[in-house]
Amino acid sequence: MNSVAASVVVVGAGLGGLRTAESLRAAGFEGAITVVGDEPSMPYSRPPLSKEALSAGVQVAELEFRRKPSVADVNWQFGSPVISSDLAARTLTLADGTQLAFDGLVIASGIRPRRLPIPGPEAGRYVLRTSHDAIGLRNYLAPGRSAVIMGAGFIGCEVAATARGLGCEVHVVAIDEQPMIRPLGAELGRGLRERHEHHGVDFHLGRTVQEFLGGDHITSVLLDDGTELPASVVVEAVGSVCNVEWLEGNGLDLTDGVLVDQGMVVDFEVPIVAVGDVARHPNSLFGNIPRRIEHWNMPTETGRRAGVSLAALLRGEQPDQGPFSAMPAFWSDQYHHKIQSFGMPGIATSSQLVEGSADEACIFEYSDDTGLVGIVGVDRTAELAPYRKQLLER
Amino acid sequence: MVTITVDMDKCQHYGQCCFEADDVFALNDDGQLEYVKEVDGSRRADVESAADVCPMQAITVE
Known part of the structure; x- marks a missing residue:
C-alpha cells in the first residue's frame, strides 16, 4: 500500500457511479472518492420518468436511490460537467475551468437522447x-x-x-x-x-x-x-448517444461507448474502469462479444465488478480475470400491462411464441444461431423464472 | 439477524429481488410478492443485492 491513500474520481452521478463507489468501499478502498455529476441531484431512478412519475408528477427526492452507509464520505460535485481529460496525466477539466486530479477513474457518464x-x-x-x-x-x-x-x-x-x-x-x-x-x-x-x-x-x-x-x-x-x-x-425518443466527448484525444476505443474487458477495465496505462450504459463490455452468457446494454440492472452489475477491479488496480494488483456473466433485465409498463425481459432479445434473429397469444398475456422466446438469447413476458412475470433459468444455463 | 421490510405501496411486483435471494423473495401464483421478514446475518449480502436491484427502491434491509 502507498503511504498516501489514492483518490478516485467517478464521472457520472447516476446508478452506475453510485454502485461503483459502493463496490470500491466494499472491496476495501479507503481513499477519497469524488463523484462529478452534471445534474443537480443525487443518483435517482430514471425508469419511472416515462411511467408513474411522469403521470403523478416528478418528485426527484422520492426517486433517489438508497445509498449504503459506506459512501457517506463521498464528495458529490454537481452542476459543472467534465468537458475534457488528459488521462495519461490523470487530470480532468470541468466546464467551470476547475481541474481534478485522480489516481483511479470511473467512467460512468452514460448516454443522452439523440x-x-x-x-x-x-x-x-x-x-x-x-x-x-x-x-x-x-x-x-x-x-x-x-x-x-x-x-x-x-x-x-x-x-x-x-x-x-x-x-x-x-x-x-x-x-x-x-x-x-x-x-x-x-x-x-x-x-x-x-x-x-x-x-x-x-x-x-x-x-x-x-x-x-x-x-x-x-x-x-x-x-x-x-x-x-x-x-x-x-x-x-429516437435512441441515444454516448457521453464520451470528454474522453476524446486519449487514444481510447470510443467506437460505441467505451470498450472494456470482462473486469470493466479500460486498456490504458493508468487505472480506469467504465460502467453502465456507456460501457461496451463482454458477457460470457452471450459469447463475450463486447456490447453496450442499456438495461435496468447493468449499471448495478457492471458497477459491482468495476469497483472490485479498480480497488485491485489501485493496490497494484491484477484484477480478477474471471468471466463477466450478468443476466440483463428490464421491464416496461404500458397501461396496465407489464412487459418483462431477460437476456438480450434485441440480438435475436427469430422469435417464437411459447405461451399465450401476442394479443393477451404471453411469453416469447428469442434465439440466434447460438440458441436461446432472450425471453420476454407480457403480464406473465411470475411464470418467467424457469425461462430465465434456461437462459442462464444456455 | 437481518430485518427486511418491503413498502407494499411502492412494490410493483417486478420480481427482480427474487433472482438475488430466491429463498427470501418470491412471486406467488397471482404474481404478488411474498417475502421472509427476518433472515440470518449470513444472508445480508444477497438481501442487500435484492434491495439494490428493486426498480421501485421498495426494499429496506436493517
Missing part, C-alpha cells in the same frame, strides 16, 4: 432522460392537448401510454414497421401496437418527421407523406 436535425421552432420539443426533462414535459400533458411522439421504442411507447392516461391526443411517428420491433420482434410488436390502438393512440409507422411547424412554439408536425399532425408538444 436529437435529429429537423427544421422548425425549438419550443415544444422535449426529450426524456432527466427529472428536469420529465418536469418540463409533464406541464404539457393535459386533456385536450396533442402529443406527437417520435420513435416507437420503449420510451416512446411508455410516454404514449402515460400521455393517453392523462387525456392527451397521442400520435406516434416511427420509421419502423411495428413499435418496439427491434427489441421484441414483429409479432409481439404488432400485439402491443394493437393494445395502444385500443387505448386510442394513432400510429404513423414507416414515416419520418420532415418539419416542425408553428411560430415561436410548435403547433404541428409535418410528416414525409404530407400528413400534418397537430402538436402541443413533441417528444423525441
